[in-house]
Amino acid sequence: MTATATTSTEPLIVRRARESEYAAVGELTYRGFGHHLPAADQPDSERLTLLVDAEARADAGTLLVAEDVRTGKLVGTITVLLHGSPLARQAEPGEAEVRLLAVLPEARRQGLGRLLLEHSVQLAARNGARGVVLDTGVDNLGSQELYRQFGFIRRPDREKPRPAPKVQLVVYTLDLAG
Structure with a gap:
């Protein structure tokens, strides 16, 4: 899957990650979640493995990246998984x-998260999905706003309590059948 879009400052392409890029995608994901910042909370070992093991994400589904075509730098990523993954x-x-929608801090506020989400939803539809589901931290209000603007609907009926210190999650769905 390859698609091109232009943001306000850079030409971007969204495509499948290449095997040679997996380490860079892992680092991008880690940085995109802000764990590299001074005094940032660090993920537990299970979460850290999920963030940095882009190869596992590619094996389990479709690992997409956003690339700045002028520099070749990867600036965003998202993973699309089918039921049963x-x-x-x-x-x-x-x-x-x-x-794991992640955008490098320096590439934010250009519509890149929405672009990655668009490509993910299109890929899901092409793969026969009737709907798309995602979750995010209850305090991740910026992402929740993006999902609502895109048309996702919060589904409290699908939210399950998680034991501390795990972050509580909110669940959103998008109906593709209608």
Whole structure:
């Protein structure tokens, strides 16, 4: 899957990650979640493995990246998983799940998260999904706003309490059948 879009400052392409890029995508994901910042909370070992192991995400689904075509730098990523994937935690039969949407801090506020989300939803539809599900931290209000603007609907009926110190999650779905 390859598609091109132009943001206000840079030409970008969204495509599948290449095997040779997996380490860079892992670092991008880690940085995109802000764990590299001074005094940032560090993920537990299970979460850290999920963030940096881009190869596992590519094996379990489709690992997409956004590339600045002028510099060749990867600036964003997202993973699309079908129901039954070992890394899907919310997808029910007929749904695709998007996980680990991450954009480098210096590339934010240009519509890149929305662009990655668009490509993920299109990929899910092409793969026969009738809906898309995702989750995010209850305090991640910026991402929640993006999902609502895109048309996702919060589904409290699908939210499950998680033991501390895990972050509580909110679940959103998008109906592709209608």
